[in-house]
Structures are given as structure tokens and as C-alpha cells.
Amino acid sequence: MTRKSKSEIGKSSLSKSLLVWYDRARRDLPWRAAPGERPDPYAVWLSEIMLQQTTVAAVKAYYEKFLALWPRVDDLAAASLEQVLQAWAGLGYYSRARNLHACAQRVVVEHGGVFPPRESELRRLPGVGPYTAGAIAAIAFDQPAPVVDGNVERVVARLLALETPLPAAKKEIFAFVADILPHDRPGDFAQAMMDLGATVCAPRAPGCLICPLARFCAARGGDPRDFPKKPPKKARPFRRGAAFVLRRADGAVLARRRPERGLLGGMTEFFGSDWREGRAEDWPEKRGRERAPCATANWRLAGEIDHVFTHFALRLAVFVAAAPADFSAPEGGFWLAADDLRAAAFPSVMRKVEACALKAWDLPAPAKPA
DNA sequence: TACCCGTGGGA
DNA sequence: TTCCCAAGGGT
Numbered sequence: 001m002t003r004k005s006k007s008e009i010g011k012s013s014l015s016k017s018l019l020v021w022y023d024r025a026r027r028d029l030p031w032r033a034a035p036g037e038r039p040d041p042y043a044v045w046l047s048e049i050m051l052q053q054t055t056v057a058a059v060k061a062y063y064e065k066f067l068a069l070w071p072r073v074d075d076l077a078a079a080s081l082e083q084v085l086q087a088w089a090g091l092g093y094y095s096r097a098r099n100l101h102a103c104a105q106r107v108v109v110e111h112g113g114v115f116p117p118r119e120s121e122l123r124r125l126p127g128v129g130p131y132t133a134g135a136i137a138a139i140a141f142d143q144p145a146p147v148v149d150g151n152v153e154r155v156v157a158r159l160l161a162l163e164t165p166l167p168a169a170k171k172e173i174f175a176f177v178a179d180i181l182p183h184d185r186p187g188d189f190a191q192a193m194m195d196l197g198a199t200v201c202a203p204r205a206p207g208c209l210i211c212p213l214a215r216f217c218a219a220r221g222g223d224p225r226d227f228p229k230k231p232p233k234k235a236r237p238f239r240r241g242a243a244f245v246l247r248r249a250d251g252a253v254l255a256r257r258r259p260e261r262g263l264l265g266g267m268t269e270f271f272g273s274d275w276r277e278g279r280a281e282d283w284p285e286k287r288g289r290e291r292a293p294c295a296t297a298n299w300r301l302a303g304e305i306d307h308v309f310t311h312f313a314l315r316l317a318v319f320v321a322a323a324p325a326d327f328s329a330p331e332g333g334f335w336l337a338a339d340d341l342r343a344a345a346f347p348s349v350m351r352k353v354e355a356c357a358l359k360a361w362d363l364p365a366p367a368k369p370a
Numbered sequence: 371t372a373c374c375c376g377t378g379g380g381a
Numbered sequence: 382t383t384c385c386c387a388a389g390g391g392t
Binding site: 056129 | 389
Binding site for chain 2: 053054055057058090091092093094095096167204205262263264265307308309310311347348349
């Protein structure tokens with residue numbers, strides 16, 4: 001029998017304590033297989049993409065919708081990008097949807113519709129970075145891959161009382177996880193670390209009294225909330241703009257599609273001015289009516305909407321008008337029929353514009369999309 | 371490395 | 382109200 005060093009015993013004990021806790025306290029999630037069962041790699045991949053920088057609560061409904069619309073990766077690959085963007089609308093970070101679609105097609109064409117089990121191959125797929133590749137390899141294929149997300153970063157930073165701030169500390173965190181990884185249950189270990197971070201080792205209110213790793217934790221001597229160390233955040237700039245909702249007598253509204261790349265890439269929007277930096281008090285009248293898609297319409301101000309993006313805040317003046325009878329959609333524009341409004345690929349900011357316009361016309365707000 | 375890229379909920 | 386941030390990836 002080989003002799004183990006003290007630190008090896010400690011690490012083994014840590015992993016065991018974590019898995020014992022997980023077997024008792026694991027979260028029941030729609031994409032999670034029953035204990036002892038291997039989940040569908042497609043389902044794991046789909047959930048992991050959706051969960052990137054997104055809360056479990058926000059993902060659940062979208063996950064169920066996607067799985068109902070496209071039960072297998074072949075189905076998703078056969079769908080149009082437009083359909084996928086429509087289904088993704090409201091979830092944010094739309095490059096994920098474009099990469100999701102491209103990835104499904106790659107899996108079908110280059111891998112025969114079967115997800116590759118190796119982390120190195122998963123990593124080459126669009127939208128699959130270091131975290132997601134490890135997560136799929138570990139959870140769907142039980143490969144001993146280190147899985148480091150925001151939860152794990154926080155848990156490990158506290159366990160080690162890491163003074164190195166993120167993101168510089170990532171290498172050290174990754175090495176630690178790789179070191180304590182139990183090779184018999186790598187999938188459960190990855191999910192256990194994330195569950196612990198989400199439910200016990202929480203950012204603001206860590207539950208140290210019920211934590212299965214408390215006796216291993218270096219941050220317990222002080223305030224665990226001091227970890228991980230993070231760089232100061234930058235101020236969020238403010239931008240101003242105008243949006244124009246032109247409505248035909250039959251209820252159709254004028255819309256256009258945003259460029260494939262960049263902010264809200266590929267999504268549907270109303271016509272509008274550019275969004276320029278300015279003060280909240282500045283009235284965008286000069287960039288308002290004169291930028292309208294139809295000069296002869298009788299535009300009136302319906303109100304303003306506020307929206308916050310990752311790196312700037314936006315206030316849009318919403319102008320509405322009835323389309324003149326002789327007006328046809330300008331280059332790049334199209335009429336969105338009233339019956340198609342609910343399923344359109346409007347991002348949340350455009351849903352706010354729509355709601356503002358409907359209210360101005362005294363029309364009922366649309367029901368929540370299915 | 372630093373920046374871009376959404377959204378909604380909780381404290 | 383304001384701030385924080387949640388299973389990150391691409392460039």
C-alpha cells in the first residue's frame with residue numbers, strides 16, 4: 001500500500017466530503033440526469049450554453065422550449081438561424097444563439113450528429129470555451145476534466161483565501177481543481193462544486209455553518225466575503241437615442257434586422273437613430289423626428305424607455321405614427337404582421353419599445369410569449 | 371490583456 | 382434606487 005502525504009489525504013477528504021454533501025443536497029434541475037444515470041450530451045450542451053452568465057431561473061423556460069422545438073441536435077441543425085434567434089429572444093448574449101446554431105451544424109456535419117467526448121475536441125466547437133468544454137466532458141461523458149466557472153472560482157478563492165485578484169487567480173484555481181479532482185466521479189464533482197457555490201458558498205451570504213467544506217476553508221478565520229478579490233468596476237456610460245414605430249392600418253409594424261455581428265446581432269428591431277453618448281437630461285429632439293423612416297408621417301412622442309446593457313445604459317425616445325397609405329417599406333425594412341409580433345426576434349429592449357407604442361395607441365399589451 | 375456582449379432578479 | 386451579478390466566449 002502506497003503511503004499518502006498529508007496534503008493528499010486532505011484533498012481526498014475534501015472531495016469526499018463534497019460528494020457526500022452533494023448526494024444529499026444536489027439541486028434537481030431539468031437538464032440533470034437522475035443519480036447514477038448518464039445525461040444526454042445534447043441536453044448538457046444546450047443547458048451549458050444557456051447557463052453562460054445567465055441564472056438558472058432564467059434558463060429553465062428557454063431550455064424546455066428549445067428541447068420541445070428541437071429534441072435532438074439534428075433538429076436544431078436543420079432549423080434556420082432566424083428560428084433559433086426567435087426562440088432565444090429575451091435571453092440575451094445573442095452570439096450564443098448564433099454559435100449554438102453553428103455548433104449544431106458542425107456536430108451533424110463533422111461528427112455524425114454525435115458530440116465528441118473529449119474536452120480537446122469539444123473546445124474547437126463554436127461557443128464552447130474552456131469552461132463549457134470541461135463541463136460537457138465531465139457531466140455528459142464522465143471525463144476527469146477540471147470545471148471552473150464563477151461558482152468554483154469563488155469556492156476555491158475562499159478555500160485558499162487567495163489574495164491574487166481575478167482574473168489573474170484563474171490559473172491557480174484551475175490547478176487546485178485539477179489536483180483535487182476525484183477520478184471516480186468527475187461529473188458529480190463538477191456539479192457539486194457549482195451547487196455548493198450557488199447554494200452555500202454564496203457571494204453575499206455564505207452559509208459557513210452548514211458548509212461541508214468549512215473545516216478545509218482558509219477564509220473562515222475572517223470574512224469569506226472578502227474573497228475572491230476583484231478589480232474595481234468601470235463606470236457605465238449613458239446613451240441616448242430614438243425609436244420609431246410605424247403602424248399600418250392592418251396592424252403590421254415596420255421593422256428591420258440588425259447586422260449579424262455586434263450588439264444584438266441578427267435580431268429584429270424598430271427603425272431608430274444611432275445611440276450616442278449624452279446626459280440623461282438631454283432631449284434627443286434633434287436626433288428624433290428627423291431620423292424617422294417616413295418623413296410624411298405624423299410622428300408623436302409616445303414616451304421613453306430605459307434599458308441597461310452590460311457596458312452602457314440606454315434611454316430611447318419612442319415615436320409612433322400611422323403609416324401613410326402610399327408608404328412602402330424602405331430598403332432593409334419589412335412589415336411585421338400583427339399576428340407575427342409575438343414570435344418576432346425582438347430583444348428585450350425592443351419589447352419595451354413595442355409596449356410603449358402599444359400603450360400610446362391604447363392597444364392591449366401582448367401576452368407573454370409561450 | 372481588455373473589451374465587447376443582455377437580461378432580470380435580489381439585496 | 383442602485384448595485385451586484387449568473388454554469389463565459391470571442392476577439
